[in-house]
Amino acid sequence: MPVFDFQLECPVHDSFRVRQVTGMFDLAPEHVGRASIRADLPGPDEPWTIGIIVGPSGSGKTSVAKHAFPEAYGKQTHPWPENAALVDGFPQRSIREITSALTAVGLSSPPAWLRPYSCLSRGEQFRADLARTLMENDSLAVVDEFTSVVDRTVAKIGSAAVSRAIRQRRLAKRLVAVSCHYDILEWLEPDWVLDMATGQLARGRLRRPRIQLDIVRCHHSAWRLFRKHHYLSSTMSTACECYLATYHGEPVAFCALMAAAGRKGRWRISRLVVLPDYQGIGIGTKLADSLAADYTAKRRGVNLTTSHPAMIAALRHSPRWKAVRVQANGYGVQSGHRSGRIPYYAPSISQGRPVVTFQFTDDARQGAISQESMP
Template sequence: MQTIDALVECPVSDSFRVRQLAGMFDVPLEDKFQRRFQVPLPSLDDDWQVGMIVGDSGSGKSTVARAAYGKRLVPRFAWKRDQALVDGFGVSLSTRTITQTLVAVGLSSPVAWCQPYGCLSTGQQFRADVARGMLSRGKLIAFDEFTSVVDRTTARFGSLALRRAIDRRQFSKRLVAVTCHRDVIDWLQPDWVLDMTRGELTRRCLRRPKLHLSIHRCSRERWPLFAPHHYLDGQLNPAARCYVGLIEGQPAVFAATLNNFRQNHLRVTRLVTLPTYQGVGLGGQMLDELSRYLTEQGATSIHISGSHPAVVAHCNRSTNWEFRQLLKTGRKRSGIYRENPQWKTSTGRAVATFRYAGRSEEV
């Protein structure tokens, strides 16, 4: 444990208006305004992974964080205007490391990875900053105004995605979130919280909020909402059966299946999670729950083939899926795909195929 002693000084301008206001409101004029903060904080020698400094505006949270962490406290990162997002990370980092980190924090769209930072949504920019911070040098990163620029749904799910990645030991770096928003505490699950408004330091052991994903059969009219976020293209086979997953009544995940040339043999041809909800396992849950349902309805074989790292990682981890084959250069065009060359296939890229072999698991 350490005690942070931070002193804020501000010189007073000697002007006619300042003296007039001082007389009107009985403000004592001195050479400097001063405010001192003395608070306890866990040190780097203590056992913790995630911390949070929370408080109302003007409570001194940024001042204390700056005194404790210095240059390791960052508000946002500087990104080059015309540079692809993946090129904004350190040159010593591999593309694999960068994309794995982006997926871990919930920025799972390869389309977004290839766009400049300025072209991304505010929520995607927030996750990109988090990813870059977690890949920065040093053993600790502190984010000032954590989640302040995003809507509260994105804030909650972005915090949960980050916490899940930390729990899976995808990051060894320590994280301190500095924020005025208390709604993310239960989702980020910090090991300690310094409340600057109350002047209290507490250690916490929180339970992760339960997410209820309700899955419904839907029409193709749902697809345009999800199409821009699919990593291949926005096309949907006319014969596809469509399903939508709702969180708190709002669409979050989309899946589509096709008959795989034999009765009761199905393949999952589309699986898309909206950016707000990425990184918290909803795509994997949708895949498992839908496959269990389809099996109960008579499906005797369900396959999924893909190259997206999140899908491959889920199927590799889950006991519900068994690995079938890896095609390093994808499948050759045949049948209806040869007749429709505008439809994208896996030709030219590595694709892993998995077969459903189990029951659903909780996220």
């Protein structure tokens, strides 16, 4: 295990006021600008994926990160373009790589991808910065001031999203976060924590708090809060049955189902939206699963048709959904695909987009839908 032991020195320039202050408080100038730091960190050959250096301001977090990971820390990304879409801020990457990385960190709204970086919210900017940092560092990314500029809800959900993406190998990286916030530790689930306040290194993954969603039937008017975040349309049929998912009393997701025309007993999920601050940790899929299980228990089958890459990826890996129809690149219909065999189709302006219809096949969970717990 590497041990980093070094001195930090900052010159104190002599002046009349400096002498006044040193005289008032009996300070020795040569001691004021000097500090000793010692830190133990896991070695590069040890089995870890995510680590965090945490502590109050002035405790030496950044200095340790610079000394321990000089190449990764010193690798700066280029500025975001001022008059271009967010997706044009990744000049060396394909659109598939870009959208996959943005989705992996919880920035999964196509309208947000088309806006300039400067027009995004602080939370969206935080996730965009994370995506680019993780893409542009080959094996290890060091992120200083991790979650410092966002509110604490975004910080926690964003930490959980990036942890989930890295551990699922959607972003095959090691991450070292540097932060003054202790409230994200359980959400990031690091393999090790270096606390600069105590100088102690703690190993072993923390367990993320369970996310308890409350799901209730709601009025159509609840759609107003979510409509601007839907990736295709802000409109919704009034024939829909609508549901709202809340977390600690705050609305986080919306789902609307309507009867399928000409198919008795068959319903389809017409709208499914998760607010941006809560994206990236599987809330949308969990909400769809819960409602589909409840409808299936009432002998009402459920389909979901989507062209969103993140939703297609989530459902094709789920044992509870089966792909029954694939319309690739705007034309040509294929049926009977198993959910795990659907290929990735890169969107193209000239060819349209892939559209996949999934059918819910798991009716094992029956009963009320008032609550849903996420691990």
